[in-house]
Structure formats: structure tokens, C-alpha cells
Amino acid sequence: MNGPSLDLAPRTADGSGPAFLKARRSMLVLLGLVSMFNYIDRTVLSVLQEPIKRELHLSDAQLGLLTGLAFALFYATLSLPIARLADRMNRRNIVAASLATWSAMTALSGLATGFGSLVAFRIGVALGEAGSVPASHSIIADYYPPEKRVTAVALWGLALPAGIMLGYASGGWIAAALGWRLAFVVIGLAGLVLAPVVMLLVREPARTISRERSGDAASVPLGVAIGVLWRLRTYRYMLAGTTLHAFAQYAMMSWSAPFYMRVHHLPLAEVASWLALMNGLGGALGIYLGGRLSDAAGTHRPAGRVWVSAVAMLLMVPAALAQFLAPSLPVSLACGFIATMLMFFYYGPIVGVPQSIVPARTRALTSAVTLLVFNLFGLGLGPAVTGALSDHLAANSAIQDTSLRYALAIVVLFSVAGALSIGWASRFYEAELRER
Numbered sequence: 001m002n003g004p005s006l007d008l009a010p011r012t013a014d015g016s017g018p019a020f021l022k023a024r025r026s027m028l029v030l031l032g033l034v035s036m037f038n039y040i041d042r043t044v045l046s047v048l049q050e051p052i053k054r055e056l057h058l059s060d061a062q063l064g065l066l067t068g069l070a071f072a073l074f075y076a077t078l079s080l081p082i083a084r085l086a087d088r089m090n091r092r093n094i095v096a097a098s099l100a101t102w103s104a105m106t107a108l109s110g111l112a113t114g115f116g117s118l119v120a121f122r123i124g125v126a127l128g129e130a131g132s133v134p135a136s137h138s139i140i141a142d143y144y145p146p147e148k149r150v151t152a153v154a155l156w157g158l159a160l161p162a163g164i165m166l167g168y169a170s171g172g173w174i175a176a177a178l179g180w181r182l183a184f185v186v187i188g189l190a191g192l193v194l195a196p197v198v199m200l201l202v203r204e205p206a207r208t209i210s211r212e213r214s215g216d217a218a219s220v221p222l223g224v225a226i227g228v229l230w231r232l233r234t235y236r237y238m239l240a241g242t243t244l245h246a247f248a249q250y251a252m253m254s255w256s257a258p259f260y261m262r263v264h265h266l267p268l269a270e271v272a273s274w275l276a277l278m279n280g281l282g283g284a285l286g287i288y289l290g291g292r293l294s295d296a297a298g299t300h301r302p303a304g305r306v307w308v309s310a311v312a313m314l315l316m317v318p319a320a321l322a323q324f325l326a327p328s329l330p331v332s333l334a335c336g337f338i339a340t341m342l343m344f345f346y347y348g349p350i351v352g353v354p355q356s357i358v359p360a361r362t363r364a365l366t367s368a369v370t371l372l373v374f375n376l377f378g379l380g381l382g383p384a385v386t387g388a389l390s391d392h393l394a395a396n397s398a399i400q401d402t403s404l405r406y407a408l409a410i411v412v413l414f415s416v417a418g419a420l421s422i423g424w425a426s427r428f429y430e431a432e433l434r435e436r
Contacts, residue, residue: 023203024143028152030202031136032159034099037191038129039163041106042071044171044187045122047257047272048180052118055180060258060394060404062115064387067254070119072380075126076372083134083368087361091135092204098135100195102128107188110181134367141355142205149355154291154348158284161344164253165280172257172272225362229369233428235354238306239373241421242350245313246378247385247414249343252320253279254383255390256336259404264329274333282337286312286344294349302433305353306426312345313419320412324405343415346422357432386411 045052049063058066086094105124112118136156144152167187174183229235256278260271290312297304319339326332350370358366386407393403 027139027143027202027205028156030198031095031139032156033194034095034132034198035136035156035159036163036166037099037103037194038132039160040167040170040187041102041125041191042129043164043167043253044106044183045109046254047168047171047268047275048175048183049258050261050268051175051180056112056114056118058115060387060390061384062387063258064254064384066115066118066122068250068383068387069380071122071126072375072378073126074123075130076375076380078127078130079134079368079371079375080365082131083365086131086135086138087365090204091139092198092202094131094135095139095202096195096198098128098131099198100128100192102126102132103188103191103195104128105188106191107185109188110184112181130371133371134365137351137355137367139202139205148295149352151291151295151348151352153351153355154287154294157287157291157344157347157351160347161280161283161287164283165276168257168272168279169276172268172276176267176269176272225359225365226369228362229354229358229366232354232357232432234306234357234425234432235366237421237425237428238309238350238353239370241310241313241418241423241425242346242370243374243377243418244421245343245346245415245418246374247382248320248412248418249382249415250379251382251386251408251411252339252343255386255404255408259324259408260332263402263405264332266329278333278337278340282340283344286341287347289341290345291348291352293345294352302430303426305349306429307423309346309349310419310423310426312342313415313422316342317412317415320415321409324408324412353429357429357435382411 046067049067052058053063082094082098102125105121105128108124109118109121112121137153140152140156141149170187171180171183174186256275257268257271260266260274261268266274290308294305294308297308316339319335319342322335323332323339326335351367354366354370386404389407389410390404393399393406396403399406
């Protein structure tokens with residue numbers, strides 16, 4: 001249903017009254033909490049891979065499909081039709097319903113009896129999570145003007161490292177004490193509690209309209225909207241670059257726990273603690289600095305909002321190679337912290353920059369298209385290809401126990417191509433921003 005704009009909801013993106021600012025802060029915090037549970041539920045499977053593998057007798061290729069393609073295929077494709085609904089309907093309601101769905105499916109994952117049932121529950125998680133992010137991006141874009149949007153998205157995006165940190169920590173600790181099945185149940189039920197809070201406290205904003213006429217913006221056909229996105233060269237090359245980078249990013253995130261358990265022989269609880277710190281603090285710094293530095297660079301030259309991400313991606317590659325190839329555990333962990341921080345610099349710009357050059361009525365769709373491409377290739381193939389490559393390399397008995405190390409080192413190189421594509425995108429941003 002189309003929800004009415006409430007008194008505290010903004011009617012323009014530059015509102016500054018006390019009621020508006022209070023509603024905006026409440027919105028950003030609660031949508032951040034929703035996003036945090038998104039990544040908690042997604043990360044918990046990654047940290048529990050080793051005990052699940054042992055009990056259910058799975059291969060690395062199957063684990064890669066569970067953490068990658070089986071989830072991403074449905075998550076990415078379903079985000080598009082749900083985003084179309086979010087561009088027409090009450091976005092707050094879509095976010096709350098999505099949260100309730102994926103939390104329930106996470107809890108049910110504790111009942112899995114084999115690969116097939118675990119895939120089915122992960123598809124349910126994907127169905128729920130597909131509706132949250134595009135609707136959240138659209139809500140944030142209607143609360144913040146373009147010059148503050150990248151920083152706002154970066155602040156909201158701090159939920160990503162917080163969720164990953166809590167996913168690693170809570171999943172690992174609960175599994176170490178009670179088993180992996182109860183870890184899924186406890187985490188899923190916690191997310192269900194938040195859904196009614198979102199319904200009560202998040203205000204649905206009025207949609208801001210830029211230069212397009214309100215009548216023309218009311219309903220943009222899907223083919224037309226996608227054509228508009230494709231013609232925006234800034235968006236096209238940024239999407240290509242972040243998708244290539246995502247191939248490496250999701251492989252690293254999905255396989256870090258098994259890597260440290262197999263190569264450096266750390267127990268699950270200790271791995272959970274280290275990865276929680278690495279992804280929580282390192283990821284938070286990366287997202288925050290990426291957003292702040294991008295907006296700061298953009299004050300001198302708008303293209304700075306784009307090329308900051310490219311520089312960070314290039315610097316990430318040597319740090320990540322050292323993380324996976326260094327024989328010393330302390331060196332690996334230190335380099336992993338640096339690599340994780342740089343890995344997340346792109347997060348605010350890939351959302352905030354496109355939201356500033358697309359029509360207001362296609363903002364949720366823009367995020368959905370980004371998620372579709374980004375996740376099908378990055379999340380869908382990164383972990384799966386890495387798992388298959390690890391199985392292939394393990395056939396060589398000399399590196400059987402450390403094959404994952406070399407598989408990860410290979411896929412990290414995709415970020416080099418990603419950085420070059422984003423650097424090229426910066427050439428077009430200023431002109432397309434003026435045309436907006």
C-alpha cells in the first residue's frame with residue numbers, strides 16, 4: 001500500500017527543523033540495525049563452515065555454492081521486482097517484512113539435515129534480504145541532499161562491518177558452546193524482535209523530485225529505467241569496477257574463517273574473535289573513511305567522490321596477498337586488517353554517487369540493479385570459484401592442506417581490474433552530475 005507521509009517525514013531533502021532531524025536520526029539508526037542483522041545472518045554461515053562441513057560431509061565446492069551462488073542467484077534476481085514495488089509502495093513496510101522473513105529462515109537453518117535443506121533455507125534468507133537494501137537506499141536518499149548523501153550512506157553502511165563482526169563473534173562463540181544449529185536459531189530469533197520496532201519508529205518520507213516533472217516521474221517503465229542507467233557512463237563503469245572487486249571481496253569474506261583454521265590451525269572461537277575485530281574495526285574504518293574522504297575530495301572536484309575508491313582498491317591488493325601468503329600469523333592478521341579496511345572504501349560511493357545522477361523515482365531500482373549485477377558475479381561466483389579452485393589445487397598432495405591459501409591469492413587480483421574501471425568512471429561524473 002502507498003503509505004501517507006507523516007508529519008515528521010520530510011517533504012524536501014534539505015529539511016532542517018528539529019522534528020525532521022529527529023526523524024532522520026531515528027531512521028538512520030533503525031535502518032542501520034536492520035542492515036546489521038542482514039550481515040549477521042549472512043556471515044554466520046561463513047564462520048560455521050568447518051563444523052557444518054564435518055557434520056554434513058560437504059566439499060569446498062558445496063560450501064562455496066552455499067555462501068555464494070545458491071544465495072546470490074535469488075538475492076540478486078528478486079531484488080529487482082521488489083525494488084520496483086519500493087519505488088511505488090511504502091518502503092518502511094517492505095524493510096520490516098524483509099527483516100522478518102530472512103530472520104525466520106535463518107532460525108530454521110538450524111534444522112538442516114543435508115546440503116539440499118540448507119540450500120532451501122538459504123534461498124529463504126535470500127528472499128528476505130532482497131527487499132531490504134534497495135528500499136533503505138531510497139529512504140535515505142529522500143532524507144539527505146546530494147552533498148551529504150555519500151556520507152549518510154557510509155554511516156548507514158557501518159552496519160556492514162558491525163554485522164560481520166557480530167556474525168563472526170556470536171556465531172563462533174555460540175557454536176563453540178552450544179553447537180552450530182543453536183547458533184542459527186538464536187541469531188534468527190533476535191532479528192525477528194526488531195521487525196515490529198521498525199514498523200513503529202521508522203517514518204516513511206515523501207519522495208523528492210529533482211528536475212523531472214512529478215507526472216513524468218510517477219511511473220518509469222522498467223526497460224526505460226534500465227536504459228537510462230546504461231547510458232550513464234559513471235554508473236556503468238563504477239558498477240563494472242565494483243563487481244570485479246566484489247569477486248575478490250566476497251571470496252575473502254566467505255573463506256577467511258576456513259583459511260585461518262586450516263592454514264594457521266586456529267580453533268573456531270579464536271578465529272571468530274580475530275575476524276570479528278578485523279572486519280568490525282577494519283571494515284568500519286574503511287566505510288567511514290571511504291565516505292568522508294570521497295565527499296571531502298568531491299568538494300574540490302566532484303570526480304573525487306569516484307576515484308578515491310579506485311585508489312583504495314589498488315592499495316588493497318598487495319595487503320591481501322600478504323595476508324594469505326605470509327607464513328607468520330601475526331603478519332597475516334595485520335595485513336588482513338589493512339586489506340579489509342581498504343576493501344570497504346567503495347561502499348559509500350557506489351551507493352551515493354549513482355543516487356545523485358539518477359531520477360528520484362528510480363533510486364530503489366538503481367540499487368536493485370547494482371545488487372543484481374554485483375551479487376550475481378561477486379557474491380555468486382567469488383566464493384564458489386574459490387572453493388572449486390581450492391578443491392582443484394588440493395589434488396596436488398604437496399599443497400593439499402593449504403590449497404585455500406593459493407586460491408584466495410589468485411582471486412584477489414580481480415580487484416586490480418576493478419580499480420581501473422572505477423578510475424575510468426571518474427572521467428564522466430562531473431558532466432553527468434551537471435546534466436542532472
